[in-house]
Amino acid sequence: MSDSIDKTLQSMPMAKALNAGMRQAMANDPKVLLMGEDIGKLGGVFRITEGLQAEFGENRVLDTPLAESGIIGTAVGLAMRGYRPVCEIQFDGFIYPGFNQITSQLAKLTNRNEGSLQMPVVIRVPYGGHIGAVEHHQESPEAYFAHTAGLRSVSPSTPNDAYWMIQEAIASNDPVMFFEPKSRYWPKGEVDLSGPAAPLHASRIVRLGTDATLVAHGAMVSVLLQAAELAAADGISLEVVDLRSISPIDYEPLLESVRKTGRLIVAQEASGNVSVGSEIAATVAERAFYSLEAPVLRVSGFDVPFPPAKLEKLFLPDADRVLEAVDRALAY
Amino acid sequence: MAETENTSPATAVQILSTDGTVAPTASAEPYLEYLNRLTDADHEQFYRDMVLARAFDTEAANLQRQGQLALWPPCHGQEGAQVGSGRAARSQDHIFPSYREHAVGLVRGVDLLGIIEVMRGTTHSGWDVSDPSNGNFRPYTLVIGAQALHATGFAMGVKFDGDTATGNPETDQAVMVYFGDGATSQGDVNEAMVFAASYQTPEVFFLQNNHWAISVPVTTQSRTPLFQRGSGFGIPSVQIDGNDVLASYAVTAKHLDDARSGGGPQLIEALTYRIGAHTTSDDPTKYRTQELTDSWIARDPIVRFEAFLRGQGAANALFESVAAEARDYASDVRKRTHAIADPEIGLMFDGVYSDDHPLMIEQKQWLEQYEAALGGGAE
Known part of the structure; x- marks a missing residue:
């Protein structure tokens, strides 16, 4: 293998690939900011955002108050202001307090404004079972959101897709529900940092x-x-x-x-x-x-x-x- | 009046007593300097705004009765709170209304036919906030209280952008969000105040307590005067006589200035009254007495301000010319309402997503072909 291939092919788990993808997106665009519970100093309960607050500051990686509707609703307002918020919902089963802001506000605002208002908001949802956790921590709520017009919903299955799809989701001008299969956070896979990325919605x-x-x-x-x-x-x-x-x-x-x-x-x-x-x-x-x-x-x-x-x-x-x-x- | 016992205006800021004489309460003292900035022309403008808003509101309710609109939520009785606060906002400020702030829309420069279009069912918004002529007055939000979070997030952005608290009130931005007494029970309004206090947003929460959430009195929403909740969030809060346009103006102007100069979020509770029904689908005779409504009609903001202007020496000609202008305005609204065209098929599909979406393309095409095959079309 040549040196250039060595640099662009890296073995890492999905958790690190997501972190790297968000770091890249934040470095590329100062309007990208992360919001969620415990995502700053702690790096999130799954450590997906580890190190990002230290690197980009407290105004780019927000440890928000503990309120899911508040996180999504203020992300909507920030998007109206021209930001590209990436919200972390701590666990799948905690998304429901934010359901109205996602389905009636975030999903409908572009339509309500007849296309003149973009809503580039990403909502990251660690979801699914296989982790032996207590109630509300292993659910798969994606059908609610796939059913809702105005949203896009995606779910990567590999570290490489996670790296590229989180960046594509952040670049999307529409709201994207980003379902992260938490049982796949830690198995390693090869990530090709040079791309090319497959289109976000391609099977x-x-x-x-x-x-x-x-x-x-x-x-x-x-x-x-x-x-x-x-x-x-x-x-x-x-x-x-x-x-x-x-x-x-x-x-x-x-x-x-x-x-x-x-x-x-x-x-x-x-x-x-x-x-x-x-x-x-x-x-x-x-x-x-x-x-x-x-x-x-x-x-x-x-x-x-x-x-x-x-x-x-x-x-x-x-x-x-x-x-x-x-x-x-x-x-x- | 059991329904209003928790909103005693004993300490509420008032400039004009109900008969229109200038009699500021002690609580009005910090705000008086803002009144000194107002000229006679400003006073006349406030009066004109309130009269035009009421003429528009009355005309729209009539249009609904005639089958031109599906629904009308009247602002009758709340013009003082709305015009005073709306005029207090500076041009660089951003306004997040609920759905009854017709008078605020008027003073921000919005063509109110847009509200008629929403209630007629030809659009969900009616005006484009990205068009500067609309005064940063955002489209209505119908889910109660949801806009409070949008306003707070937007205000967080204003702060992150450094577009506030630079020391220049001519350019420093603030955000004002309108909501009602019913909305104060919503989680979103409370979460908005939590976030606003945490991030010290440049923001005024303008609560119009019109005493009714459809049929439910404010006493069901709260056992304490609503403005007192603000202190629980760490938000400076004040209660005003919302039917006193000068109190609304002065108090809002000061608290917007406090917000824009780094003072963080502020809460104003304007005591007012929904003289009309919640909407044209409502029947207030089932849940409140005419005596109660009459007691608030006696505190009408327009009557009060007309008495003030006459006391200041305003001539009859002023009132006659404003009345004529209001008649012309209502007539124009009527004429233009009749001319509103139904939307095209594209409205349903084209603005759902910003980027291309296969289902939108596929289903729009299908419907167009289907309609064409029927020989009609949805025009």
């Missing part, structure tokens, strides 16, 4: 296969890759699509895959009822009906509140549950 085929297509976003992508690996040992070839964006959804790569395999399994940590997976199943049925050899199947969390941590392994879909669905699809 991507991450493993080629021929017998069925698996699709997911966030932490579930690694479960699908694990399932595909296990299936390959049994001679079943599974294609895996990483959505990356859940609003809007880039359907074309997914449809292309389904036209090839004829079967689709949608997986998600979230409860399945009225979920992102439901929307994908409906859309693929509408657009690829004659290519389908089997109904689109969903593998989801159960339609219950996230259970106490000792039950989370039973709640969250794992590779075996995905493969059970693959078997059902292949039986048609």
Whole structure:
């Protein structure tokens, strides 16, 4: 390897990639500022913003009062003033006090102003299970926001995507809900600091296969890759699509895959009822009906509140549950 | 009057007594210097603003009754609080209204037909705040109290930008947010005061206590006079007679100056009254007595200020010319309301996102083709 490649390819966990991405965005644009609970001196409960307040100062990295609606609502006002706020919601289950400011204000203000007002606000949400935490700390609330017009919603599954997508989200002139799969914060991956970045809303085929297509976003992508690996040992070839964006959804790569395999399994940590997976199943049925050899199947969390941590392994879909669905699809 | 017992104006700042004589309360002392800056022409302007706002408001309510508007939220009775505070703001200041601040919009230079358009259902905003002619008066917010946080965030930005507290009142910026007594129960208003106090924003919280949140009296919102809550947040707070346009002007001018010169957020509670219904869909006879309303009509801000002007020697010709101007204005509003065109399909899709979005493109195109195939179109 040459020196230049050594410099631009770095192995780091998603937590560090997000930190590096935000540092880059803040260095590039003095209007970018971070807001949230405990994100300054502490660096956030997950340390994602570690060191940024020391580097950029207290007016660029704000340890806010403890009020989610206040964080989002003042971020809206700062965006009206020309800032590009990046808000951290400490845990998925704490986002609801800010729901009105996100869905009725942030999401609608550009529309209310007939397009004359931009709302470049990013809301970072550590989400999902697998961390053994108490109630409200392991949820997957993304469907509420994917449903809301005026918002964009994305979720990286790798450190490289995290590095680039957080910068693209900050550069977006629209509000972006940025769902960070917290169970993927610490596994390392290769980050290509020289780019190029894929478009923020592009989905991507991450493993080629021929017998069925698996699709997911966030932490579930690694479960699908694990399932595909296990299936390959049994001679079943599974294609895996990483959505990356859940609003809007880039359907074309997914449809292309389904036209090839004829079967689709949608997986998600979230409860399945009225979920992102439901929307994908409906859309693929509408657009690829004659290519389908089997109904689109969903593998989801159960339609219950996230259970106490000792039950989370039973709640969250794992590779075996995905493969059970693959078997059902292949039986048609 | 059980409904108003917690808002006793005993200490409220007042300049004009209800009969229009100049009789400042002791609490008015710190504000009197601001009155000395006013000329006769300023006084006449205040009067003209209030009369025009009421003519507009009355005309709009009539237009609603005639089926031209879906709804009208009248500002009748609150013109003193609104004109005084609105005129106290400087041109570089930023105003975040709720949805009843028609008189503030008027004095900031907004074409009030924009409010009519909102209530008619042809737009959600009605005016573009990025157009300097609209006096930094932002579009209405209908979710109660939500704008208080926007104002506070904006004011944080003003401070971060260094556009305040430089020592030059001609350019230093301040932010003023309007909300009502009902809004004081909302979390957003309370969170806004927490953030404002934390970041010492250059901001005035202007609370119009019109005594009613639709049908619920202010006593249900609070057991204590609302302005007293400010001190709990560490925010200097004052209560005024909101139907005294001079008190509203002087107190707001001083507290905006305090805010713009580094004094942090301020709270003004203006005691006023919603003479009309909450909106044209409301029926106040179901929850309040005419006697109570009459007692507030007797404190009408326009009648009071006319008495003041006459006491100052204003001629009949002034009142006649303002009345004629108001008639012409209302007639013009009526004429222009009838001429408002329905929006095009594009309004629904084009401003949802700032950057391109596939669903907007796809669905707009679909609807246009669908409408065209029907041979009509949504024009």
